[in-house]
Amino acid sequence: MNDSPLTPERILDAAEEVLRRYGLAKATVVDVARFLEVSHGTIYRHFPSKAALRDAVAERWLHRVSTPLAAIAQEPGSAKERLHRWFEQLMTLKRQKVLKEPELFATYSAITQEARGVVEAHIAELLRQIAQIVESGISTNEFRVTDPQVAAKAVLQATVRFHHPAHASEWSDPDIDRDFAQVWRLVLAGLVVVQQF
Structure with a gap:
């Protein structure tokens, strides 16, 4: 398990990696959370919805x-x-x-x-x-x-x-x-x- 603090940047890094490995269908908040070994509720503290997470990924790109x-x-x-x-x-x-x-x-x-x-x-x-x-x-x-x-x-x-x-x-x-x-x-x-x- 990664003990680094969970930041929006870490979440976006993980979301990009999930997208790269599994494609759009697996880029859910739950899958990103699983990749980071945290609860999906933890992700929601930084991104209030799946749409917000995807918007942030698109904006970064x-x-x-x-x-x-x-x-x-x-x-x-x-x-x-x-x-x-x-x-x-x-x-x-x-x-x-x-x-x-x-x-x-x-x-x-x-x-x-x-x-x-x-x-x-x-x-x-x-x-x-x-x-x-x-x-x-x-x-x-x-x-x-x-x-x-x-x-x-x-x-x-x-x-x-x-x-x-x-x-x-x-x-x-x-x-x-x-x-x-x-x-x-x-x-x-x-x-x-x-x-x-």
Whole structure:
């Protein structure tokens, strides 16, 4: 038995391990408690329901995507280069998750389908990061758009095929990088031309 204090982080570590070993069907509060050798009531002190535990797992998983992207958004330098690097990093993170552990990726994708509030918060965070880069590009005259938030949403939607889990089966297409490069040229052209969104 592990004598370490039971913390939300330990519970989330255990939930991830249960998901990795047994899949979504075995990611119940009871199974996580059994894995930790504690009562399920102990888990409920930290997470009031199975849904709350799954939301926390989804939030943690999505945070692993948004955190490195936030670092790119905050860097100094060319907004064009940063925005491109931000999207390349987003695509790389998503592809790695699919390629390294496809079953776990499918499990997390299923969990995020249930955690709508968590997903909405994640998308809002991504949009804030993109808008931050676009706004810096506007201030340096690299971009000519007038509304960074609207531009951020348009750019995220224009590139959805390359990073949204619903399109994961397309990411093994040998032409996917070429396709992204073509879309990116159009996106960039839209950002550097004066537009009224």
